[in-house]
Amino acid sequence: MGITLRHFVDTFVVGYKDQPAAAGDLPAPTAVRAGMPITTGGMQTVQYPDEKIPVPERFRYLPFLLYEEEPDGDREAFDGIRCTACGICAKVCPPQCIWIVQGKGDDGRPRPVSTEFYIDASICMSCGFCAEYCPFDAIKMDHEYELSSYERHESWVYDLQELLHPVAYHAAIHPTDYAREIAEAKVKAEAERKKAAAQAERAKAAAEGGQDLDELKRQKLEARQKFMDERNRKKAEAEAKAKAEDSGDAASSDD
Ligand code: SF4
Ligand code: SF4
Incomplete structure (x- = not known):
């Protein structure tokens, strides 16, 4: 009341x-x-x-896949499609409504991109696990909920073309999540820049007469081989000596 x-x-x-x-x-x-x-x-x-x-930002209905409109970096070779076909979303999906076909190169080896991607929306329970677990921020939950249809089968299975949405759409409906992505990308870029700088510093030190890592490795292996050779030599000497002493003892007992 x-x-x-x-x-x-x-x-x-x-x-x-x-x-x-x-x-x-x-x-x-x-x-x-x-x-x-x-x-x-x-x-x-x-x-x-x-x-x-x-609807609020956290509202979720069906998943969609993301592509970069102006790709740079390693996704450029895959038309900006973020999905690497790792299959994690399909594994964690409780009703198992995701099917993925991984791309292959001319040599038959797998490539980090999906050539086919299907979601059966009639089974999807909108749990959001796929978006939660995707390590590449490649799949997100849509706000679109007006999807009624007179047909109950084919039209509910969404393929790659229907699932792909530009990152700008994701940024518009998930501004907080998108801001987190940008912040994380900046941190990652900074870490990569520092790593490259450290590598360049080491190479410069090696060129200027400092310790070269490959040379250090070679010296380590050489020293170990020398140590093992010496150890085996001493062991063989000790065994030969013991054998000689045994035969001497046997000869004196015969006398
Ligand atoms: S988890 Fe993400 S990257 Fe992996 S297959 Fe699913 S959508 Fe693609
Ligand atoms: S929202 Fe849940 S049920 Fe739907 S595809 Fe993703 S993991 Fe599967």
Whole structure:
């Protein structure tokens, strides 16, 4: 009773306070009629499908795959498609509704890209595990939920072409997640820059007469071989000596 009363009061107090002056006050593509509250305070009837409430960033429906519109780095060779066909999403998917075919090069060896990717949306339970576990930020959960269809089979199996979305779309619907990706990419780029600088420093030191790692390795192997040869020689000498002593003892006992 208390909750019902609170909702009833909120409907007038919160809802009235937050209502926009005109439909144009709301961010596109939100199609909410002027006069309709934009917060979830209180209760109001939404005239769906004429009116739609914006979904929160964490809302998830079906997964989609990402491609870079202007790829650089190692994904350039794969048309910017982020998916490396590692198969982790297919393994963690509880209803097993993901099928992946990994690409192969001319030499028949596997390549880090999927040539076919299917998701059976009629089985997908929107758990988000695939997006959660993907190590390459290649699959995300979409906000699109108007997917009704008269057909119950083929049209619900989405292929690579239907699943691919540009990164800009992901950035628009998942701004927080996208900001995290950018921050992580910066940290990774900085770590790679430091690694390259350290390698260049070592090469420079080697060129200027410092210790060369390959040379150190060669010296280590040479020293170990020398040590083992010496050890085997001593062992053989000790065995020969013991044998000679045994034969001497046997000769004196015969006398
Ligand atoms: S986990 Fe990510 S990279 Fe691996 S196959 Fe799935 S979508 Fe592709
Ligand atoms: S959201 Fe869940 S059920 Fe749907 S494809 Fe991803 S892991 Fe599978």
